[in-house]
Amino acid sequence: MNPDKKHPTGSPPLGGILDRYLMQEFLKIFGISLLGVTILYLIVDFFDRIDNFLRSDASFSILIQYFLYKLPLLASRTFGFAALFAALFSLGMLSRNHEITAMRSSGISLRRLSLPLFLLSLGICVSTFFWNEALVPIFTRKAETIYKTEVKKKQPQSVIGTRDIWLRGEASFIRVDHFDAKRNLLEGVSIYLVGRDFTLRGVIEAPWARWNGTGWETRSGTEWLFLPDGEMTWRPARSPLPLEQTPEDFSVLAQEPEELSFFDLRKKIADLKPKGIDTTEYEVDLQLKLSLPWISPLMVLLAVPFALRHGPGGGLALSFGLTLLIGLGYWFFLAFSRSLGHSEALSPWVAAWLPNLTLALVAIFFSLSEE
Numbered sequence: 001m002n003p004d005k006k007h008p009t010g011s012p013p014l015g016g017i018l019d020r021y022l023m024q025e026f027l028k029i030f031g032i033s034l035l036g037v038t039i040l041y042l043i044v045d046f047f048d049r050i051d052n053f054l055r056s057d058a059s060f061s062i063l064i065q066y067f068l069y070k071l072p073l074l075a076s077r078t079f080g081f082a083a084l085f086a087a088l089f090s091l092g093m094l095s096r097n098h099e100i101t102a103m104r105s106s107g108i109s110l111r112r113l114s115l116p117l118f119l120l121s122l123g124i125c126v127s128t129f130f131w132n133e134a135l136v137p138i139f140t141r142k143a144e145t146i147y148k149t150e151v152k153k154k155q156p157q158s159v160i161g162t163r164d165i166w167l168r169g170e171a172s173f174i175r176v177d178h179f180d181a182k183r184n185l186l187e188g189v190s191i192y193l194v195g196r197d198f199t200l201r202g203v204i205e206a207p208w209a210r211w212n213g214t215g216w217e218t219r220s221g222t223e224w225l226f227l228p229d230g231e232m233t234w235r236p237a238r239s240p241l242p243l244e245q246t247p248e249d250f251s252v253l254a255q256e257p258e259e260l261s262f263f264d265l266r267k268k269i270a271d272l273k274p275k276g277i278d279t280t281e282y283e284v285d286l287q288l289k290l291s292l293p294w295i296s297p298l299m300v301l302l303a304v305p306f307a308l309r310h311g312p313g314g315g316l317a318l319s320f321g322l323t324l325l326i327g328l329g330y331w332f333f334l335a336f337s338r339s340l341g342h343s344e345a346l347s348p349w350v351a352a353w354l355p356n357l358t359l360a361l362v363a364i365f366f367s368l369s370e371e
Helices: 017-048 050-056 060-076 081-095 097-107 112-136 135-150 247-251 261-276 278-308 316-340 350-369
Strands: 165-169 172-180 185-194 202-210 222-226 231-234
Touching: 017 050, 017 060, 017 081, 017 112, 050 135, 060 112, 060 135, 081 097, 081 112, 081 278, 081 316, 097 112, 112 135, 112 261, 112 278, 112 350, 185 231, 261 278, 278 316, 316 350
Parallel strands: none
Antiparallel strands: 165 172, 172 185, 185 202, 202 222, 222 231
């Protein structure tokens, strides 16, 4: 019995020749477009940083290493674009060759026609999440280390541990719970003053310290002094604090969300919250790690009615134009929503998932109108 023999309802069984044919065409275009968009993204990133590369006199091998380590992150950002273009172009060519017309004249609905591509995009969604968890953080950390130390020429100073920031200063050890690079703000500062024989002379504690252009000023710090007779006394901490490090020195140690996996970022939030540190930005980025892999299924869901709506006229130029329009529109909306989440105008969950929800509603609307 022919596995693709039409059922009485007009829909062939899932996994037949028709589905394999559609998936094969999709995957072929997906692989080519993924490679092309990643290379394009790489070129844009190169020219965006070319001034820093030229000023640093970094060797060619260092630049090659940097971009090789950056590739997994760049690829993760292009999966959605590649899925959208693959769906638009593969279905557009099938429509141009009147194969879609033949399928639909056989009683195959739009939903059934798009089902294998949607299932394939769900597989891409799951693969994207594990790709972002297993490869992106490791390679991005190495890329950022090369960029900060070899290109920006900023060397970390005696870093101890990874959960909090520990530095060796001039006759002191410094611990910082968190460094906010956007506001140049240190949170949870402790400075342990030591003598030449490393005996503890005093401790300066400040809930925060802000960079004023020349030093780290604070208004609520306390300085504890240990006297030779064993007594201990205290006084308000002097401002600015005795720190020779600048924001650029601390930025070498700061980690971007892309350098942390979902579980690492969740653990970081759990560590910072009990210390009274605002974790809103991290919570938004945590939700984004869950929402971004869903771009591929949503792009395919939207691409199907667009590709079929334009009929036999669909081609490479139209597919590329629609991909550019939809893709850039989505990323612009995502960046805007993320900034609203970081500023606490939207809750982290809404800020991360609102662009996906909007895209899903638009895709459902066009699918229903096309059907």
